[in-house]
Amino acid sequence: MDDISTGLLFSLLILLLVISGYFSGSETGMMALNRYKLRHLANQGHRGAKRVEKLLSRPDRLIGLILIGNNLVNILASAIATILGMRLYGDMGVAIATGALTLVVLVFAEVTPKTLAALYPERVSYASSVVLQLLMKLLYPLVWFVNGITNGFLILLGLRVDNANNGKLSSEELRTVVNEAGGLIPRRHQDMLLSILDLENVTVEDLMVPRSEIAAINVNDDWKSIVRQLSHSAHGRIVLFRDNIDEVVGMLRVREAYRLMMDKNDFSKENLLRAADEVYFIPEGTPLNIQLLKFQRNKERIGLIVDEYGDIQGLITLEDILEEIVGEFTTSISPTLAEEITPQPDGSLMIEGSANIRDLNKSLNWGLPTDGPRTLNGLILEHLEDIPDSQISIEVSGYQMEIIEVSGNMIKQVRVLPNQLKKTG
Structure with a gap:
């Protein structure tokens, strides 16, 4: 050097x-x-x-x-x-x-x-x-x-x-990637992608039509009553049962019933039962992503949810799952969340007791618990451990609520106070 x-x-x-x-x-x-x-x-x-x-x-x-x-x-x-x-x-x-x-x-x-x-x-x-x-x-x-x-x-x-880590992303990491995409992915598309990722965390019970609200006809009723129920049905398919809804005998397409009505000779209880489709049963607790694949594999669009004893718990359709991904369809017959919530002049919200808790959380950015009852009525009843009278103010999971109407052992209307809305908004 x-x-x-x-x-x-x-x-x-x-x-x-x-x-x-x-x-x-x-x-x-x-x-x-x-x-x-x-x-x-x-x-x-x-x-x-x-x-x-x-x-x-x-x-x-x-x-x-x-x-x-x-x-x-x-x-x-x-x-x-x-x-x-x-x-x-x-x-x-x-x-x-x-x-x-x-x-x-x-x-x-x-x-x-x-x-x-x-x-x-x-x-x-x-x-x-x-x-x-x-x-x-x-x-x-x-x-x-x-x-x-x-x-x-x-x-x-x-x-x-x-x-070492091979670079694969978990569903939670994918959710973060979608949220961080910003303007690269339209907001509506982001919501759809996130909804798909959430399907595995939601079961068929979360979306089902409850047992008490299933459109069904007792085939043991008199013939005029059956015809009247078919004529005024707002649904595309109707459950047929004998005396008790747990005794289901078929799933009838209303348009098939109308076709039979055109030919009075063929319009009978026997032909009505013969025209009914076989019932497709779904075990309770099935995640939505699994059920969506089962609907596709079995070429089905509607099913009845049963518990471990075989009792009917509710009904779910392919459209219900699709709505969970893309949002509600305008053709939906059941009330939408917007119809179940009525804003009041003082800033509070009047909510139907039948409103789904998951839908409330998603729409209003709330944090009501979803690991128990699925409706606001069920959540309040579980909290009180009793059927209350109307005009009672309570606090449920940090939310100030006032019970407005109770009917038929159910809470029909609840008002959520505006101070709580400001706190969670």
């Missing part, structure tokens, strides 16, 4: 600092890349993305290569800085060179290139991948040797590189 001029040593030191900055920036840029965007570009044939994806397929080797190069360059730069310090300042030059080089490396070879790489990871990674790919081929034996030692230590710690 004594034969090398001071000017040349300064030039070598600057070159080494530039190379050190390259390695530092490359490492940050590679690690900061959006892997899913990278995979998309690689599938589209982007050359830079293909190179980077190949390097990232073994991150242990990539990091090993970058750190080998970075450490070799920094050690050599430290040696040159020490020589320059001693030439210029004698024995004190070692300390001066150490302090000065630390500051220069920190600013120009670490913080600055890493900040730029974090801001522009694609540009940095695609460009640096050309050199890194070449260095990987040239230094592969050394990289393989260093990684072998490193992986050996990891095995002693009970870890293996090939068992």
Whole structure:
């Protein structure tokens, strides 16, 4: 080194600092890349993305290569800085060179290139991948040797590189990705995607038409009563049963009944039962995502939900599940949530007791518990453990409510006070 001029040593030191900055920036840029965007570009044939994806397929080797190069360059730069310090300042030059080089490396070879790489990871990674790919081929034996030692230590710690996270996202992580998409995905599409992810957390009981509200006809009724119920039916299908709804005998398409009505000779109880379809039963507790696939597989559109004893609990249709994903259809016969909530002049809300708790939480951004009763009426009854009189004010799960109307052992109307609305809004 004594034969090398001071000017040349300064030039070598600057070159080494530039190379050190390259390695530092490359490492940050590679690690900061959006892997899913990278995979998309690689599938589209982007050359830079293909190179980077190949390097990232073994991150242990990539990091090993970058750190080998970075450490070799920094050690050599430290040696040159020490020589320059001693030439210029004698024995004190070692300390001066150490302090000065630390500051220069920190600013120009670490913080600055890493900040730029974090801001522009694609540009940095695609460009640096050309050199890194070449260095990987040239230094592969050394990289393989260093990684072998490193992986050996990891095995002693009970870890293996090939068992590392493969980059797959959980449903919660996917939900976060959708929420963070912002303007890249329209809000309505985001809501639909989130609803699909939520299907596995919702069961058929959460959406079913309760047993007491199922449109059904007792075939043991007199014929005139049956004809009158068919003529005034607002539903496309009607459940047929004998005396008790648990004794279901079929599911009748109303349009098929109308067809029989056109021919009075064929219009009889026997032909009505013969025209009814076989009932499709659904076990309670079935998640919506599973039931949606079962509807598709079995070519069904409607089913009766039964408990472990075989008793009818409710009814659910394919349209109910689709509405959970895309929102309510205008053709829905059952009351919508908007029809069950009436804003009052004082800012409070008048809500039907039959309103679904999940729908209230979703629409009003509330936090009512959903692990128990499914309706507001059921939630209040569970809280009171009794059937109340009207005009009673209570607090349920932090929400101030006033029971307005009670009829037929059910709470018909509840008013939620405005102070609570402001608190949760």
